[in-house]
Amino acid sequence: QVQLKETGPGLVQPTQTLSITCTVSGFSLTSYYMQWVRQTPGKGLEWMGFIRSGGSTEYNSEFKSRLSISRDTSKNQVFLKMNSLKTEDTGVYYCARGNYGHWGQGVMVTVSS
Amino acid sequence: DVVLTQTPPTLSATIGQSVSISCRSSQSLLHSNGNTYLNWLLQRPGQPPQLLIYLVSRLESGVPNRFSGSGSGTDFTLKISGVEAEDLGVYYCVQSTHAPYTFGAGTKLELK
Numbered sequence: 001q002v003q004l005k006e007t008g009p010g011l012v013q014p015t016q017t018l019s020i021t022c023t024v025s026g027f028s029l030t031s032y033y034m035q036w037v038r039q040t041p042g043k044g045l046e047w048m049g050f051i052r053s054g055g056s057t058e059y060n061s062e063f064k065s066r067l068s069i070s071r072d073t074s075k076n077q078v079f080l081k082m083n084s085l086k087t088e089d090t091g092v093y094y095c096a097r098g099n100y101g102h103w104g105q106g107v108m109v110t111v112s113s
Numbered sequence: 114d115v116v117l118t119q120t121p122p123t124l125s126a127t128i129g130q131s132v133s134i135s136c137r138s139s140q141s142l143l144h145s146n147g148n149t150y151l152n153w154l155l156q157r158p159g160q161p162p163q164l165l166i167y168l169v170s171r172l173e174s175g176v177p178n179r180f181s182g183s184g185s186g187t188d189f190t191l192k193i194s195g196v197e198a199e200d201l202g203v204y205y206c207v208q209s210t211h212a213p214y215t216f217g218a219g220t221k222l223e224l225k
Contacts (some may be wrong), residue, residue, distance in 0.1 A: 001207060044216060044218055044219065045205060045207070045216040045217065045219075046216070047163070047207075047213055047214040047216070058212060059214060060212075060213040060214075062213065094161055094162075096161075099150075099152065099164070099167055099209065100154060100162070100164045100167075100207065101163035101164050101167075101173065102151055103163070104161065105160075105161055106161050
């Protein structure tokens with residue numbers, strides 16, 4: 001069955017870089033686009049960007065200057081990297097398949113010194 | 114950016130009651146390809162969101178048919194025909210017609 005699981009650091013210091021991995025099973029990354037969505041106390045659910053089945057990416061301009069989405073199809077993994085973190089980036093980060101049909105459980109990220 | 118305004122912010126219902134949630138968009142969600150990319154999600158406490166409705170009115174596989182979606186252009190509605198206890202949580206509309214894709218602020222469905 002389709003499964004998605006995010007793994008990440010939990011706690012990140014301000015100005016540092018966040019790296020989260022979404023590991024998927026039950027389908028191929030070359031057949032579906034993968035989205036990143038976050039949920040913060042301040043802004044609720046926010047679309048961050050996606051990587052298409054062919055590997056090209058689209059980003060929310062809100063994050064574009066500091067966000068990168070990539071993947072390793074051989075490992076069934078999608079990656080999110082965001083630099084210059086601020087306390088307002090604290091929240092739960094989700095990966096989702098396609099048109100939100102499947103979600104990971106999310107990873108809580110706290111930005112604090 | 115497209116702003117999605119959901120009303121009401123909170124909805125109190127009894128089991129078996131039928132309820133509706135509105136989602137209004139700041140601009141038309143009709144894509145140039147003829148599709149309208151408006152979905153409805155439910156987030157139960159402590160869980161990720163789950164897809165209920167896509168393309169305005171299409172029921173996601175496995176979702177009970179007491180859920181239905183309607184609307185066009187800028188006005189959309191989710192209806193639950195006979196609320197059940199498992200339906201409690203926060204409902205979100207989300208649009209994928211115009212980048213950046215955006216979510217409504219949510220409607221919390223509670224038991225009266």
